[in-house]
Amino acid sequence: MSITFAFWNLEGLPLIGAMVRTILIITLGFPLLLVFARLGSSLIMRHFSEHLALIFRKFVTYFGSLLLIITILLDFDFNLSAILGTAGIASIAFGFAAQTSLSNFISGIFLLGEKPFEVGDIVLIDNTLGYVLSIDLMSVKVRTFDNLCMRIPNQTLIQTTFTNVTRFPIRRLDINVHVPFKEDIRRVFEILREVADANPYSLDEPEPLILLQEYGDSFFKIILGVWFEKSNFVAIKNSIMMDVKERFDREGIEFPVPHISLYAGDSTKPFPIQWEQVEKLQAGMGNRPVPAAKAE
Known part of the structure; x- marks a missing residue:
């Protein structure tokens, strides 16, 4: 029995030839496929984006592996038409159950194109x-x-x-600053600008934003916006808020606290309230209420 090597054919020993080719596909085909996918993704990453490189690598790996597996099956004389026919019937039933997956797949293509x-x-x-x-x-x-x-x-x-959040190289951090009505608002603007200019993470261009947004119940609501490089978010958020607090303390500017003013009309004048503490209840008062406050 003679053995003739002609490309992929081993005449006279079809089963052994198929096994040899299968071993070659497994030992050489799959590693070469992975190397090609890796090299291609590296080139795409260098010239385009990591996003496209990841998609390319997975597509080449999965599709190439499928082709190699089909080649092995054909080498062993598998009837792929019967397999594909059965798969076609199963795919119809599977398609109804996989509508969500198909929608995710199509949406993934849109995300790939839109980036x-x-x-x-x-x-x-x-x-x-x-x-x-x-x-x-x-x-x-x-x-x-x-x-x-x-x-x-x-x-x-x-x-x-x-x-x-990190699409652009620089961002703006907006901080709400509340200042009581009694403070000089123009002086507060100057202080906030000085704080922003002195912060090491704040960019000179674009300039800081200082905006009197609205009047609160008992305070001015001011927005302080500082521009920074996107990698310095945590550093500037901590530092700028501490800088404002320390500078306000030095300038004697207080942050407003919630309070309520009661108004009873023009006919009633404000009157002081004096609180008295009863240190000892007199014997014989029993359960009678003891006045704790009186109006003067």
Whole structure:
């Protein structure tokens, strides 16, 4: 019995030839596929984005693995038409049950084309803030700041309003500052501007925003907005609030506290209230109430 090597064919030994080719596919085909996926994703990451690189790597790995498996099955003379026919019937039933998955897949393609965020961005979704870990065709995974992994279906992201906190290199931090009516508002503006200019994390351009937003019940409501690089969020939030408090203390400016003023009309004049503390109840008063306050 002669053995003739002609490309993939081993004449006379079809079963052994199929086994040899299967071993070659497993030992060479799959590793080469992974190397190609890795090199391709590296090039895409270098010229485009990590988002596209991740999608490319997964697509090449899954699709290439499927082709190699089909090649192995054909080598062993599997009847793929029967398998595909059965799979077609099953896919119809499966399609009705997988409508949500299909919707997530299509939404993932839209996210891939729109690119509202990338891996590593900080996003705010439904009052949850975290880093984007991965962007898949079915879902997006986010790591929150308390180190929890949150999986968000792509369909939810398409239908939900979310915020990309780190999309741009600089941001503005707005702080509400309440000042009593008795204070000189122009002097307060000058102090807040000096505090913003002195902060090491505050950018000179754009200039800080100082806005008298509205009148409160007993105070001015002022907004102090400072621009900063997105990586300095925690540092500037802590430092700018401490700087305002320390500067107000030095200037003698008090933060307002909630209080209520009672008004009984023009005919009634204000009268003082003097509180008296009864140190000892006299014997014989029994359970009769003891007046604790009187008007002068």
